[in-house]
Amino acid sequence: MANQQKLIGLILKIVGAIMVAVGMVAAYYGPLEVYVFYMFSPGGRFHYDGFAVGTLWFAYLVLQNLGYYLVAALLLPIGIGTFKLRRWTYTMTRALLWLWAVAGLLVCLNWVGLSLYQWRANPSDPTSILRIVVFCLIFSIFSLVIPILLLWLYSSKAVRLSFENFDPHQYWTERYPFPMLVALGIGILGVLTFHVALFLQGLFPFFGEILWGRAGVRWLAGNILIQLVILYGLVKLSRWAYWSALLYYSLLSLSAALSFYRYSLADLFNELTLPGFEVEFLSSLSFLNGISVVLTTVPVLLVLIGILGFSGRYFKQKKLPNRN
16 A cells, blocks of 8 residues: 555656646747737738737737646646645646536537538548547547546545645645636636637627627626626635626526527638638638537536536535535
């Protein structure tokens, strides 16, 4: 048993070192990739007419840079904590793996829709079925199988004891209800998504229509503020925040469903005012017609609502539950 614990501890330290290495790469490329904006601006190597705030490529660069910073902000502290076998990283890693699994489920749903579209578009192509099967397997492995296997590993008693025996101190993350950690993660990603939407010409779904420009930006800013207030209350396990979150995210999912149900990703991009180069480029990406905007947004909100509904009992307690 002692040898097993030493082996698991060594494996966890290796995992922590890998996390730190990936986080450092992301921390390096985050500021480095900002220079890409200069490369596409007037006088830059890859400049094209019309590149500016509100274009699709500008929004993509913002999303990419945000991704680098997010990866660095998550993996560096969690990687260091895992290397040192700090107990709080056990809980946070499991929460991140659940977020990975939720994102993977979303990817798989969209890939199924895309595959069906490609199949219908090329019914006489004998290789289309094979390509669909291969890509479905690849996507399912990286988006669902890997996080599920890692969750199974982190759910084992041996891994948990490796952290608890090395670090007997109990942290806030352990006393806080675990499902709510996942809910907070989804909520934070929602706030970041709304910030990215600011760079997509203020796109905001409003109960059957899509708002753009100044009107959309106002609604985005208001919703970002609402979400931040709700997230603060959820951290405190306040009952007002619980009921507010259920109401707000239910209305948001309904609004997104009513506004996006007719749109593929190609249709949505066609609504944007884009420069000629981007319009021509998007026209060559026929697969975008097979990606439903509803399937990229509503399922995540429904998962969040489900987690909140499941976690209702935690908001009847005035103190964080003690897990010891």
